[in-house]
Amino acid sequence: MTAAIGFPMPKSIIVDDASSTENYAKFIAAPFQRGYGHTLGNSLRRVLLSSLEGAAICSVRIDGAKHEFDALDNVLEDVTEIVLNLKCVRLNLHADGPKTLEIRKDKAGAVTAADIVCDSTVEVLNPEQLICTLDKSLPFRAEIEVIKGKGYLPAEKNTAPRAIGTIPVDCLFSPVTRVNYQVGAARVGEETEMDSLELEIWTDGRITPQAALEEAARILRDHLQPFMGNQVVEKDVVLTEEESKMFKLLSHDVEILDLSVRAMNCLNSANIKLIGELCTKSESRMLKYRNFGKKSLDEIKEKIEKLGLELGMTFSDRLMTALEAESVRVRSEAEESK
Structure with missing residues (x-):
């Protein structure tokens, strides 16, 4: 080129x-x-x-509520206010498909984003965000759906088929x-x-x-x-035998490193998908990513050292061009599969 x-x-x-x-x-x-x-x-x-790309709550179904203009006996806020509060919940979804989560609370008091029952694929970033307030010690249960997307999706265009009583939510991805x-x-x-x-x-x-x-x-x-x-970059670049061996290793998905959930979530948030993308990052650069600490850094260093690699590596222009092309291909395939 x-x-x-x-x-x-x-x-x-x-x-x-x-x-x-x-x-x-x-x-x-x-x-x-x-x-x-x-x-x-x-x-x-x-x-x-x-x-x-980002994740957002796209719908909610609240036990006892038939529509968004309803009111619940044990909740100070009406359903419209609850929906507005849910729009303010910020979260990351470390999975491809939609995710259904529960909100449960049995005691009187504030229901916050911390009461969302999550697994390792969902990370709530503002757990202090108020959802509603219970004035009686009666069970409150809601079911929310989280999806990934880009830009903004208003509730009126959020028309996927859902169960009766499900209320669509504006999505700010x-x-x-x-x-x-x-x-x-x-x-x-x-x-x-x-x-x-x-x-x-x-x-x-x-x-x-x-x-x-x-x-x-x-x-x-x-x-x-x-x-x-x-x-087409892949066809333009002619790698040496040594570079070809290195490319084969660097073009693997970071999933083969078998990292902990926390370290893997950090890489997903940073949009690092290939081992080659990871190895070109310096230690100081990695530590600037959100929630990426010394423990995750040491774990990654240990894993890639077993492959004969390290952070902060530099490669020939030919190899970097081939890696960039592979990165484009991987992301294009991921977009097409959605």
Whole structure:
């Protein structure tokens, strides 16, 4: 694949660590050819806000409630308020299909997201979120369905067949809440008419800003691939015998590492699917992912060391190109199977 000639490109992306938090980060990239700051900034912003996958509660069925305008004897809030509160529950779903969960409470007091009965495939990120308040010590039970999606799905379009008494819920799938970008001036030698791109990303905690930016860039790359003619990467790249052996190992799914549920959930949240994608990440980069701690890091290092690999590895341009193509193929197949 022929590289563009004469276009200035940033060698790396700078993260403003001083202002970064778990849910916010500022990224600075320069230099770009004049005009490309807006081209890339606007494209990334649109993808970040509309195209990242997330999970949301899509429906609820409450014992004793026939419709969304109903009221329950032992609950202070009406059903409409309960539905509004459920929309505010933030969670991650580490599985492909829909998931049905229960909410149970027998004592008077607040029913919160912490009362959602979850297994290892579901992670509630704001357990303190109020769902309703019981004024009597009578059993409260509700059944919610969680699905994955992109962007926003209003309740009126959420029309999948469901049991009588099931109430659809507006789904806000996107884990990115806000994106700003600014284009400034950059200088390269005597050339001053260059762009500098500053991108700010806010998330709701379901994904880190760094992981969100990486996923948005990957989505843009995948959509541009068809416009590159017949340059199919897998056929263009000719690997050496040694590189072919390494590619076979690196192109395996991370599931073969047999990691703990917590470590695997962290990789899923970071959208790391292949061993090759994992090995190119540094230790410091891995520790920036949400809920990824030293224990999970040590576990992963131990597992990949058994394969003769380590974190922070670098590979030849040919091997990296082949790995990127494999990543595109794997994600395309996953999308088609949904």
